[in-house]
Amino acid sequence: MTHPASGTPVPDDVAIRLVGLTKRFGGTTVVDHLDLDIRKGEFFSLLGPSGCGKTTTLRMIAGFSDATEGSVVLGGTDVTSVPPHKRNVNTVFQSYALFEHLDVAGNVGFGLRRKGLDKAEIARRVTEMLELVELGARSKSKPRELSGGQKQRVALARALVNRPEVLLLDEPLAALDLKLRRQMQVELKNIQREVGITFVFVTHDQDEALTMSDRVAIMNSGVIEQCGTPEDVYERPRTAFAAGFIGTSNLMTGTYSGGELTLAPGITVPLPGHPDLVDGSTTSIAVRPEKIWMYEFEPAMVRIAGTVVATVYHGATTQYLVDVAPDVRVTVLEQNLVRSRNEDRWADGDSIELGWQPDHAVVIH
Amino acid sequence: MTTLDAAAASSATPSATTPVAPAPARRRRRSVEGRPRIAVAFTALFFVVLYLPIVVVVLFSFNSRKSLSSFESFSTRWYVQFFNDDALLSSLRASLVISGVAMVGSLILGTMLALALERVSSRPSRILGTTALVPLVTPEIVTGVAALLLFTGLGIKLSLMTVIIAEITFSISYVAVIVRGRLSAMSDDVEEAARDLGCTPFQAVRLVILPAILPALVASGLLVFALVFDDFVLAFFTTGVDPQPLPVRIYSQIRLSISPAINAVGTCMMLVSILLIAFSLVVPRLFGRRDSGLDLISGG
Amino acid sequence: MAASTRDTDVEPTRTRRSASHTRLWGWLLLPPAAWMMAFFVSSIIIVVLLSFGHVGPTGRPVFGASGANYAALWNETYLSVFLRSVVYASLTVLLCLLIGYPVAYTIALHGGRYKNALVAALVIPFFASYLIRMYAWSTLLSDEGLVNQALRWFGLSEGVRFLNTPGAVVAGLTYGFVIFMVLPVYASLERMDLALIEAGKDLYHGPLRTFFAVTLPATRAGVLGGVLLVLLPALGDFVSAQLLGGPSTFMIGNLIQQQFFESQNQPLGSALTVVLMIALLVFMVFYLRSTDRQRRES
Numbered sequence: 001m002t003h004p005a006s007g008t009p010v011p012d013d014v015a016i017r018l019v020g021l022t023k024r025f026g027g028t029t030v031v032d033h034l035d036l037d038i039r040k041g042e043f044f045s046l047l048g049p050s051g052c053g054k055t056t057t058l059r060m061i062a063g064f065s066d067a068t069e070g071s072v073v074l075g076g077t078d079v080t081s082v083p084p085h086k087r088n089v090n091t092v093f094q095s096y097a098l099f100e101h102l103d104v105a106g107n108v109g110f111g112l113r114r115k116g117l118d119k120a121e122i123a124r125r126v127t128e129m130l131e132l133v134e135l136g137a138r139s140k141s142k143p144r145e146l147s148g149g150q151k152q153r154v155a156l157a158r159a160l161v162n163r164p165e166v167l168l169l170d171e172p173l174a175a176l177d178l179k180l181r182r183q184m185q186v187e188l189k190n191i192q193r194e195v196g197i198t199f200v201f202v203t204h205d206q207d208e209a210l211t212m213s214d215r216v217a218i219m220n221s222g223v224i225e226q227c228g229t230p231e232d233v234y235e236r237p238r239t240a241f242a243a244g245f246i247g248t249s250n251l252m253t254g255t256y257s258g259g260e261l262t263l264a265p266g267i268t269v270p271l272p273g274h275p276d277l278v279d280g281s282t283t284s285i286a287v288r289p290e291k292i293w294m295y296e297f298e299p300a301m302v303r304i305a306g307t308v309v310a311t312v313y314h315g316a317t318t319q320y321l322v323d324v325a326p327d328v329r330v331t332v333l334e335q336n337l338v339r340s341r342n343e344d345r346w347a348d349g350d351s352i353e354l355g356w357q358p359d360h361a362v363v364i365h
Numbered sequence: 366m367t368t369l370d371a372a373a374a375s376s377a378t379p380s381a382t383t384p385v386a387p388a389p390a391r392r393r394r395r396s397v398e399g400r401p402r403i404a405v406a407f408t409a410l411f412f413v414v415l416y417l418p419i420v421v422v423v424l425f426s427f428n429s430r431k432s433l434s435s436f437e438s439f440s441t442r443w444y445v446q447f448f449n450d451d452a453l454l455s456s457l458r459a460s461l462v463i464s465g466v467a468m469v470g471s472l473i474l475g476t477m478l479a480l481a482l483e484r485v486s487s488r489p490s491r492i493l494g495t496t497a498l499v500p501l502v503t504p505e506i507v508t509g510v511a512a513l514l515l516f517t518g519l520g521i522k523l524s525l526m527t528v529i530i531a532e533i534t535f536s537i538s539y540v541a542v543i544v545r546g547r548l549s550a551m552s553d554d555v556e557e558a559a560r561d562l563g564c565t566p567f568q569a570v571r572l573v574i575l576p577a578i579l580p581a582l583v584a585s586g587l588l589v590f591a592l593v594f595d596d597f598v599l600a601f602f603t604t605g606v607d608p609q610p611l612p613v614r615i616y617s618q619i620r621l622s623i624s625p626a627i628n629a630v631g632t633c634m635m636l637v638s639i640l641l642i643a644f645s646l647v648v649p650r651l652f653g654r655r656d657s658g659l660d661l662i663s664g665g
Numbered sequence: 666m667a668a669s670t671r672d673t674d675v676e677p678t679r680t681r682r683s684a685s686h687t688r689l690w691g692w693l694l695l696p697p698a699a700w701m702m703a704f705f706v707s708s709i710i711i712v713v714l715l716s717f718g719h720v721g722p723t724g725r726p727v728f729g730a731s732g733a734n735y736a737a738l739w740n741e742t743y744l745s746v747f748l749r750s751v752v753y754a755s756l757t758v759l760l761c762l763l764i765g766y767p768v769a770y771t772i773a774l775h776g777g778r779y780k781n782a783l784v785a786a787l788v789i790p791f792f793a794s795y796l797i798r799m800y801a802w803s804t805l806l807s808d809e810g811l812v813n814q815a816l817r818w819f820g821l822s823e824g825v826r827f828l829n830t831p832g833a834v835v836a837g838l839t840y841g842f843v844i845f846m847v848l849p850v851y852a853s854l855e856r857m858d859l860a861l862i863e864a865g866k867d868l869y870h871g872p873l874r875t876f877f878a879v880t881l882p883a884t885r886a887g888v889l890g891g892v893l894l895v896l897l898p899a900l901g902d903f904v905s906a907q908l909l910g911g912p913s914t915f916m917i918g919n920l921i922q923q924q925f926f927e928s929q930n931q932p933l934g935s936a937l938t939v940v941l942m943i944a945l946l947v948f949m950v951f952y953l954r955s956t957d958r959q960r961r962e963s
Contacts, residue, residue, distance in 0.1 A: 064557050084560040085568075091561045097554035101576040101652075114563030162562070404771040411768050414840070415790050418801030421811065425804075433804045434811055474697040481694030496701060502893075504901025504945065506918050510925065510938045511708035514726075517931075518711055534704045537697060588792075595794040597904065602925070612796050619800050619908065631797035642792040646785050 475540025509602030853887025
């Protein structure tokens, strides 16, 4: 997590700096002393469940919502008390929020007309932007004549055409169906690469965040639980929430002692390579289901015993639920590479062994 | 009505108990058909009665005789008489002025009210705003009596002005309800999008919100004009002696003696309001929306 | 999945906007609120105050604090008019329901693609001057009017006296306000899930039982709304009784009108108006409570 000290000069490559940003509604703290640097040209995602404060954070960056405490620094300038129309950011709304009385070109050119650009310049940039979002042929259409995906592109073009320092996207794909959403994810990422503008993308969809972002901040209850590259947050979750919110994770909690984690009396999990852990401390580890092996173990793997309690066939994979200790149930995901060999299937009640590479067990703080 | 029959038959779907086979389906359809036929006949009769007085007024306005019960031959003498009657004409002018001014006044105040009610969240202002909707459920005679007492109590001489004030008070709520319906159907994001794209709060209202609610403004403007133009009760209580609004003038004439000239005036009045209302119903379509003005009116 | 969700899903809309923003809209509220205060609320207050006053020696109304006007209303003449008004208005509501419901039902369920046109056809005559339409009925129903001519022509009757009868007044009120029943009922039928009726046909057998067990309860809100919307203007009307009736069918509205334009007793007229307002308030409270109950039940 980035913790820029307030008062220090903002480096040139930082597009947005949030310093102790806080929002309270009545007694509820929705955003709690957020410190964050978002770099220029970055595709940055705020990922979290509904109510985690991600949209409120976005609204404070845009200026729609006043910060209770803290500040928003945009391109080196503190804009905390600057009204939205004077901030050099633009927003793509979840509802698209297109102007129904204007046609597509009118919508896209709206911001440029506000800036007082001359007509020829506006027309040129609108055409260029509509080409980019592949809507060149629909410039005279009214928003209601467009499909959901097309409206989405208009909303994107309307914001991007202003060449903002930062583009804010508030769950822009949530209203689209799955297939279109996948398609737009790819296009959005391509467009971002092409224009090179900083994108701040709010979503509750972990897939979306992982596939599109350069960096992801996982938010929960108004604070950032973890911030890093998609690989970082997936492979090395720092908190139980981060481990649980992105994908599924097997969380095992016990007492650490001499390279082992005791889950229950007599049941231990080897936890080598953590000299920083104090003996006798309560420690949790998270292991991804696909990182756990059930056979053909490699020598370096740690191993524990367990009992199969359920088997769920998913086609490409099979999911096993395995009890390793009373109240500790582990999910294991196996690729069905050798499905036809029936002898490789385990039945409920079978005693088996599980194993994983030591560095696939991530210690949760 | 045959088309309505066909529509009724096609909408009568077989119930779930019927096996989906051609023959029983047809039998069932016939049995269901019987009921709508009575209902359709009843509805047709309803519409006949609904339009009967209007048709009679229009018809007898062209009667050459003075009679209101037997039609002799086509004549426009009552229209000629109407357009030569200075008192009636000045009443017509008065009514047009009242309706026009009341329309503009209530559009301005009603739109402000709708915008504020839709956006302001503090409790006292909400209560204040809700009070403004009370005239909608107050019988006109109460509003009329109250306005009369207010004006006489304040020593204001009854005139066209007092009628206009009373009509505005009564119409603000209509405009507010219709415009608010349109506003609440509009996402809050639209206004924020305008701000995001460089509009000051006032520019957002002018460039985005007002254009978006324009159909509702036009429709409610037409509606208010028609309502005020036709309104008798409020005008009756708040008008001065001269010139009287048209409905008040007609009322006193009806009570004195029944003259076919009333039919000519009535036909003109109804023509004005029916055109206005019919126009207000199609306004959203003129703006390219698929919904009709009916939603605006019946929604309130 | 350890996704803990708090119930503050999005920012509550009431507090969403920045303070400066709300102030802007607050200013917008000022002119209409001031207008309504000056010309509506204050005028209603004057009515209530004057109902406790009396007519001064010069014939001008004087404010006071006496219940004399209300005491004066407590006699057989006025009470019978109150009773008559309530009976006429109730009959009007009943007739509007009996006529309006089937019409709304037919248009909503069997109107097909003519639905909107039919509703428009319903709305349009309502906006043609009420006064003119009432006047038209008075000529239609007169002794030599078209209705009597038709009756004679068909040999049905030697002539019926319609005008100056309670029937004519109630018919006039029904004609004038039936639209207020049709529209809300139509709206609630439109909102209703038609599969309910189909399901009801399986459960209850017979269209009539289905109607009373399924359709009518589902449109209860529309019916209640319609009842109130018809009752309010019907109870305060004086045009129908004036043009289609006579002194023997006068309603409370006619009495109020008389006090202001003939007897010039404004305090007594105010007291009558207050009585009317109280009656309407009672119905309104009853309506709000029943819709409240319905909302809690569902």
